[in-house]
Amino acid sequence: MSGHSKWHNIQRRKGKQDAVRGQLFTKLSRDIYHAAKEAGGNPDTNFRLKVALENAKQNNLPADSIARTIAKATGSMPGVTYEELLYEGYGPGGVAVMLEIVTDNRNRTAADVRHIFSKRSGNLGETGCVSWMFNRVGRIEIEKDSCPMSMDDLMMLVLEAGADDLKEDHDSYVVTTAVESFARVRDALEAEKIALADAELSYEPTTTVELTEEQADPILDLVEALENNDDVQNVYANFLIAEE
Template identity: 45%
Template sequence: MAGHSKWSKIKRQKAVTDKAKGKLFSKLGREIAVAAREGGGDPDFNPRLRTAIDNAKGQRMPTENIERAIRRGTGDLPGASYEEVTHEGYAPGGAALYLECLTDNPRRTLAELRHLLDKRGGNLGQSGSVAWLFERKGQILVSADRSDEEATLDAALEAGAEDFEADDGMYVVTTGAGDFHDVLASMRAAGIAVTEADLAMVAKNTVRVEGREAERVLDILTALDDHDDVLRVNTNVDLEAGD
């Protein structure tokens, strides 16, 4: 979800393929398990878990998969213990990358991401090298096919959202990190059908990349998003010019 224009659209389109492969369910399951481990298995008292479950349901993840992930997180079922790690780097054209990962082997993940970027013309940077280019924000996606724009905007502003944007058939509602769960709950209470919601690192400004470099950046973003351990690919790149 984090990103800009063309990349955001491609991520939504490729989610259909990911679901067929089971890759998306695996990532959603990891997020649910970690949320349950950190805040307990009751979504009524664990906002992060509640959001993770809602997103999984939005992607039609089977209920038994969700319940199994919760039980793994609370320790009621055996399973790998995932650690939250972040990596920062660059793609061609000066595009910044902030990668949020869930892994059971941080050293393996680091080595694989370094190799993935190196062979595609990108590189990993040190901690803090690009984080300052992003802000933690809540992002709520609402399908334009399911909700009226004016009603969505009114509900978002009434709930205390910071920004509202119509983008390629979706309404994107941005909130402060601390207000995210309250805004999300208020919008749902107002009858807005939320497609996806998450806390993400949102770029303060975007970098436009064109032509051949845009193709190389898109190749990197797609490969990173396909990596099993990468939960979110945050970037400041604007790929509209690459069309």
């Protein structure tokens, strides 16, 4: 399993449940943020936001959290200016870590993130220290059970739409695309009424560090702590957990 996968994949490996309240709310808020950031805060004209809002309401995400997340994404919160930043560092075992940050106070966020790293035997680094080990790509995940097509037909569909690859990952199919092809591939899947478990621009590592499950525990702890910080939108890392 690759460490660059979203934390829900790490949870699956560690036997945790997405229904843990705080982690579920974090994921729902991120879905809303990315949808509003990409295509605006009006669900009538932004289908992805409409779906994210429906999911949030079904799982009882508070209305004020929803409104704050949309305002954060669209820059419409009065008197508050948010910055999007990339932080880079190293975790235990020399694992490279990249963070996508959205913050209204970069000094506070830097201090908080640095503390999380140092408390867990990691280091927050300088710009460029690990980004050269990652490529920016589109990543779309489809749960096998919800896909109405065979893998061959799905492969044909996404390749014709401009995708680079389609692979199996446990109980999901994962489509990767170039950044410029991402929206076109996603739209082609939605046009065929294929439910998307996840769809976003991501950072994929070009080199990886293989760890045993025991060796992976410290980096998994670091990833979880970073994900639980309100200013951290996404965490990417270049480790693999060896199959036993």
